[in-house]
Amino acid sequence: MSTPDAFIARYRRLKAELPALEAAASKSWRDTGALLEAAGAVLRRHEHLGAVGEVDPALRTLPRESVQAWLGALSERALAEALRHAEEDGLEAALADSPEESELHVAEVMGALYARDALQSQASALARWEILAGDDAGPLTERLSEQLLSLDASHRGQARLFVAANPRRRAERDTLDVAERAQAWWFTARAECDGLVAALAGRRDALGAHLDVCLECLEDLENASLVEAPLPQHLDEDALWALDMGTASPGERARWTAHAGHCSACGAALEALSLGDEAIDDALAEEAEAPPRQAARSSTRSTRAPGSARRPDREVLEQSGDFRLLLIRERGTVRLQVQPLRSAAVASALVFLPPGRSPIRPRNTPEGMDFALGDEAGLRHHVVAVRLELSGTGEVYQREFLLE
Amino acid sequence: MPVAPLPQTDDALFSAIFARRAAGEPVGALLGELCERWRRPAAYVIGKVQASYGRGASADVDELYQDAVGKLLDRGLEQFRGLSERHPGRAASPRTFFLRIVKHVTIDFYRRQREDLVDTATEGAAAEEPPGNAARSMARAHQLEAARDARDVYRAAFRRLTQEHPKEAAAWDLYHHEDVEDHEECARRLNISVVNSYKRVSRAQAYLKAYLLELRDRGEL
Numbered sequence: 001m002s003t004p005d006a007f008i009a010r011y012r013r014l015k016a017e018l019p020a021l022e023a024a025a026s027k028s029w030r031d032t033g034a035l036l037e038a039a040g041a042v043l044r045r046h047e048h049l050g051a052v053g054e055v056d057p058a059l060r061t062l063p064r065e066s067v068q069a070w071l072g073a074l075s076e077r078a079l080a081e082a083l084r085h086a087e088e089d090g091l092e093a094a095l096a097d098s099p100e101e102s103e104l105h106v107a108e109v110m111g112a113l114y115a116r117d118a119l120q121s122q123a124s125a126l127a128r129w130e131i132l133a134g135d136d137a138g139p140l141t142e143r144l145s146e147q148l149l150s151l152d153a154s155h156r157g158q159a160r161l162f163v164a165a166n167p168r169r170r171a172e173r174d175t176l177d178v179a180e181r182a183q184a185w186w187f188t189a190r191a192e193c194d195g196l197v198a199a200l201a202g203r204r205d206a207l208g209a210h211l212d213v214c215l216e217c218l219e220d221l222e223n224a225s226l227v228e229a230p231l232p233q234h235l236d237e238d239a240l241w242a243l244d245m246g247t248a249s250p251g252e253r254a255r256w257t258a259h260a261g262h263c264s265a266c267g268a269a270l271e272a273l274s275l276g277d278e279a280i281d282d283a284l285a286e287e288a289e290a291p292p293r294q295a296a297r298s299s300t301r302s303t304r305a306p307g308s309a310r311r312p313d314r315e316v317l318e319q320s321g322d323f324r325l326l327l328i329r330e331r332g333t334v335r336l337q338v339q340p341l342r343s344a345a346v347a348s349a350l351v352f353l354p355p356g357r358s359p360i361r362p363r364n365t366p367e368g369m370d371f372a373l374g375d376e377a378g379l380r381h382h383v384v385a386v387r388l389e390l391s392g393t394g395e396v397y398q399r400e401f402l403l404e
Numbered sequence: 405m406p407v408a409p410l411p412q413t414d415d416a417l418f419s420a421i422f423a424r425r426a427a428g429e430p431v432g433a434l435l436g437e438l439c440e441r442w443r444r445p446a447a448y449v450i451g452k453v454q455a456s457y458g459r460g461a462s463a464d465v466d467e468l469y470q471d472a473v474g475k476l477l478d479r480g481l482e483q484f485r486g487l488s489e490r491h492p493g494r495a496a497s498p499r500t501f502f503l504r505i506v507k508h509v510t511i512d513f514y515r516r517q518r519e520d521l522v523d524t525a526t527e528g529a530a531a532e533e534p535p536g537n538a539a540r541s542m543a544r545a546h547q548l549e550a551a552r553d554a555r556d557v558y559r560a561a562f563r564r565l566t567q568e569h570p571k572e573a574a575a576w577d578l579y580h581h582e583d584v585e586d587h588e589e590c591a592r593r594l595n596i597s598v599v600n601s602y603k604r605v606s607r608a609q610a611y612l613k614a615y616l617l618e619l620r621d622r623g624e625l
Contacts, residue, residue, distance in 0.1 A: 157617070249573070255582050279449040
């Protein structure tokens, strides 16, 4: 592929600017960095730029303290952050709705990749400067190389996200001397994998014949296939935990509760989960009622009048011709009771404490369906969600209550 | 020799155990005290779950309790901290969190027993154990562990999607997790156009795969 003139022209300009940069190089660490960047960029592209005899004289003028000041001021963290943003922009560029939107993100990506390339040029110039200074061991270069190695290790694999910028990356790659290209992953890695992000989005055909020759793309698609894999049918240990702790997404919750409706093993597990919750609430309530082990431990219960703790406190939350909804506080625990006011008035009742915990299984009592919500103190400022489906009309009653 | 007083509250004791463990110091005495404090409520929870599975084997209580303590030590702090940070309020107190572990260990134990019974019945109760059974069990255990790791990483990727691209996450949740897999229905339920539903699901897939590959590059899968 021929190198577009516009890309190599940038480095021709830098080469021409070397004398001016040399003159200003000792003024500040930024000026030192600018000279090193220009010198290194030219050195790394001498196959295109021809003789680079002006580089050595320019580097010789750099005092050691200026070089050390520049090296001390380098911020890898800023570059790492820029590369991280470039990864996000790369994804957005590939998934953009319009070429204009994509172009904006590509510009951001290229900005970060140019910053990484500039640092590589500075590292090359630094190595040359150390040789010219008679320090062939290159301790400063070694120090910088170690920092770059660590930076690259975290970002190199993410080059897959830069594919929307590939036409420019390829053009930049081709400005580099052949020996430089393998190291310059920011311009070269995945530079031919243009359709990769589209393929990750489900359009595998976007990679076309490239997939026949690119092992990396094949591996990426294979390794990412887990996303589309059918989900486990049954509720496993993790699913139960996610339901219990409220970390399941609404879709997962719906899927699992629907499955448990027709799978006896999973239904039993959900029921055990609910019974276990009741048991935990009971155990904690019992401990709260027990004489305190330490004088420092206190509870709201201790401030109540003797005997009052055992008297159920009932509050009517809702009453219609079909049902009555009661909140019952008793022995430090809270229950919600759905009392049908006519025969089979309530077809189904669902109560849960959003966003966490599994739907609470009711206990059928002579008064109605009883839902144990848990420990009173622990439920303060929690929301309880109720969904009732009334028989006959099929009307749905749905409300949330804040427990004060 | 000076004797340090035991932390008074469960929370303080819990924190002290994990601080010592992180520092590589012995935790036996503190753990013993905490186990003693939590044994009774744990046994109660185990009993209730046992009853829900129609079991009453008191012999299992100690084993299940030890298993739960082991899980608390292995993954407990990380999980407890993770939950507390990501979802303030859901992890409740360390004791409630531990009792939840007890509950899950017990459910898992009896569920596996029940599934084993189903497997045995399906394969034929009279069949003798094949000679390579142990090797197969081990391979199965490895497969299960790998599958569990994969699910963990998938969930981490989905969590990130939910945080960074909630609209795409909601579309994916409906389309894939809830098995709707019909863009007209997704569009209706999300109150968006069908074209948007396609776009969001497709973008969600790309984000999730990119996150998954990143986690894999970092050696987390």
